[in-house]
Amino acid sequence: MTTSDRATGDRTGNGAPGGKGPAGPSGGSSFAGDVSVDGANEAAGGAAITAPSGPTPGGTGGGGVHPSSAVGPTVADPVAPGRTPAERLPTGPVMLGSIKRMVTLTVDGDEVRVPEGSTILNALHEEGTPAQADTPTLCWAPNMDPINACRVCVVEVEGSRVLVPSCARKCEDGMEVRTDTEKVRHSRKMVLELLASSADMSQASDDVQRWMGDYGVDAARYGPPAPPSEAGERDRRHAGHHHAPDGAVAANVHQPVKIDNDLYVRDYSRCIMCYKCVNACGTDAQFTFAIAAAGRGFDARIATEYEVELPDSACVYCGNCIGVCPTGALKSVREHDLRSDDDWHPEEETVTTTVCSFCGVGCNLELHVQQGSIVNVTSPADHSVTHGHLCIKGRFGFQHVQNY
Ligand code: SF4
Ligand code: SF4
Ligand code: FES
Numbered sequence: 352m353t354t355s356d357r358a359t360g361d362r363t364g365n366g367a368p369g370g371k372g373p374a375g376p377s378g379g380s381s382f383a384g385d386v387s388v389d390g391a392n393e394a395a396g397g398a399a400i401t402a403p404s405g406p407t408p409g410g411t412g413g414g415g416v417h418p419s420s421a422v423g424p425t426v427a428d429p430v431a432p433g434r435t436p437a438e439r440l441p442t443g444p445v446m447l448g449s450i451k452r453m454v455t456l457t458v459d460g461d462e463v464r465v466p467e468g469s470t471i472l473n474a475l476h477e478e479g480t481p482a483q484a485d486t487p488t489l490c491w492a493p494n495m496d497p498i499n500a501c502r503v504c505v506v507e508v509e510g511s512r513v514l515v516p517s518c519a520r521k522c523e524d525g526m527e528v529r530t531d532t533e534k535v536r537h538s539r540k541m542v543l544e545l546l547a548s549s550a551d552m553s554q555a556s557d558d559v560q561r562w563m564g565d566y567g568v569d570a571a572r573y574g575p576p577a578p579p580s581e582a583g584e585r586d587r588r589h590a591g592h593h594h595a596p597d598g599a600v601a602a603n604v605h606q607p608v609k610i611d612n613d614l615y616v617r618d619y620s621r622c623i624m625c626y627k628c629v630n631a632c633g634t635d636a637q638f639t640f641a642i643a644a645a646g647r648g649f650d651a652r653i654a655t656e657y658e659v660e661l662p663d664s665a666c667v668y669c670g671n672c673i674g675v676c677p678t679g680a681l682k683s684v685r686e687h688d689l690r691s692d693d694d695w696h697p698e699e700e701t702v703t704t705t706v707c708s709f710c711g712v713g714c715n716l717e718l719h720v721q722q723g724s725i726v727n728v729t730s731p732a733d734h735s736v737t738h739g740h741l742c743i744k745g746r747f748g749f750q751h752v753q754n755y
Contacts, residue, residue, distance in 0.1 A: 456523065456524070457527050457528065458474065458530065471521075472488070483531075486504050486506070486517055487504060489503050490625035491518040492732065492739075495631065495636075501623065502514075504516055509529075514534065536566060544573075546623045547563060547568055547570035548573040548601045550621055554690075573601040574599065576600060579607070585619075586658045588650040593650060604622060606619055609661075610687070614683065616683075617680065619652060621678040623680075624644065627675040628653060629643055629672075637667070642654065642672065669742050671746075674729055683747070686726055700720065702717050703718045707744070714734070714745050718749070728746050
């Protein structure tokens, strides 16, 4: 059975859309999910709902016996036993979660108040200026728990010995955050520059390309790139067997693309070791654990168990790793083929949202269409069912709606 067969219905793998789902708001930029109770939580973001009026289940307004019930009185109110069922009904907003305390900090000298538990990046996104909200990120995603790997989002915090990653550091009362100092800008530039010297960033998002320009990234100053590795050569490296480069060329991770199945390719010349794919395959979404980081130092790489090819690994082809990869290292075979044929037209791409037709879960799909043909399928990161993650059928099973 080919991997395409799996996508089109012979087998779904485990493919539970979303799995656990990401931590959602806790790792993201939204405070949705915090609870507002009648204005008691001024920043919580509106998870309060108002109870409907009308007949009261189990309530007679007096004797505690439902008019249509012959089985006796309702359970006594544990809080106020004398209260009638009608009185027990909520008449205002209903609490859906915990109330959060507000913390106050300053960002570049301006006071900001956010719910306790928010990260600095949350605060910059929700309360910051446009420039502050545009803090660069690579390993962060709104639908994932913070990974804290790339350090491109660093800010200065008064009293902290080192720069702190804004995507992971929680806001504290009295914290003084600075986002645009010389130290911050220099650090962000170095992160982006070293990554660009070692990995191919040409297919990273428009935001990443813009940030590299904004921070004056000049990867060429590290010298011409070293020749690419042969297929599998980086996978065979052992920790401690690293040969120091002579400095004449810039070391890099360039290597041939891995194409070992019908659905997606692994182009690790573009991998910046952000770990998003590992976490999407693991505890953030899929719980399949088909991939992990192997090796040490510059030889670190994303690998399957024992470096086996994907069809022999635990991979179930949900494609959730593709959905979070920030550099194009992971992409569908369809996209890879179109790019290779110089037939990739993102400027013409339209995105249509629909509901997956394969099962009854109701996942939202975003169909990316170029020149009348579906080229990719994603799901919105803020969708309450998928949290941006899909199963093999939703992501790859679209051949039946079009003819190639
Ligand atoms: S497609 Fe990616 S996320 Fe899904 S099981 Fe395979 S390696 Fe894991
Ligand atoms: S393959 Fe993509 S998501 Fe995975 S570590 Fe590399 S850059 Fe990150
Ligand atoms: S985005 Fe914050 S450490 Fe990567």
